[in-house]
Amino acid sequence: MTMNHGTIMNSSKPGPSRWQKLGETPLAHTRVFDVRSARYRHPVRGSECEFVVVHPPDWVNVVALTPDRRIVLVRQFRFGIDGFSLEIPGGGLEPGEDPVTAGQRELREETGYSGAAAKLLGSVHPNPAIQSNRCHFVFVEQAVDAHAMEWDADEEIEVVTLPVDEVFALARNGGITHGLVLDALLMFEPHWRLIRAGGAG
Secondary structure, eight states: OEEETTEEEOTTSOOOOOOEEEEEEEEEEOSSOEEEEEEEEOTTTOOEEEEEEEEOOOEEEEEEBOTTSEEEEEEEEETTTTEEEEEOOEEEOOTTOOHHHHHHHHHHHHHSEEOSEEEEEEEEOSOTTTBOOOEEEEEEESOEEOSOOOOOTTOOOEEEEEEHHHHHHHHHHTSOOOHHHHHHHHHHHHHHHHHHTTSOO
């Protein structure tokens, strides 16, 4: 096995083919994403297929750490699962908005917290099978409750803070089930180890 740009490949066999994109046709437009039909051709077989692709804006999720080493969390009703979800603050980027700037904005609007410093932890594709966007993870240090919250019309949020190790325990035992929140905690963990050891995050 060889590693190439983050991809695991078997050196004894050819990799999968890159399909050729022929075009897209709009199917639906909503306030949170567009849906398009994308037509692709296989470069070897020559077969053509239509695939449905969802185009949301990029998202941002924020790991906000308070001075007493607690993570800022939000609990809210989620319509996709018809139930409550414990998460970190987050939302969609505005067109052209920097992910770190967006993270600071979402943290302030959803929770009233802001911090002394912020940086990008990393980014992922939420579901590359059907979605085109990326989710960015931002770490905000020294987060304190200093602003009035600015919720959207359909938002109703409970803001809580929990010790970092308790949040990791919730992630491991099923108390946090949002996949992107788990991704964010995975990227934050090495920084937390440095902070706990007395180094810079």
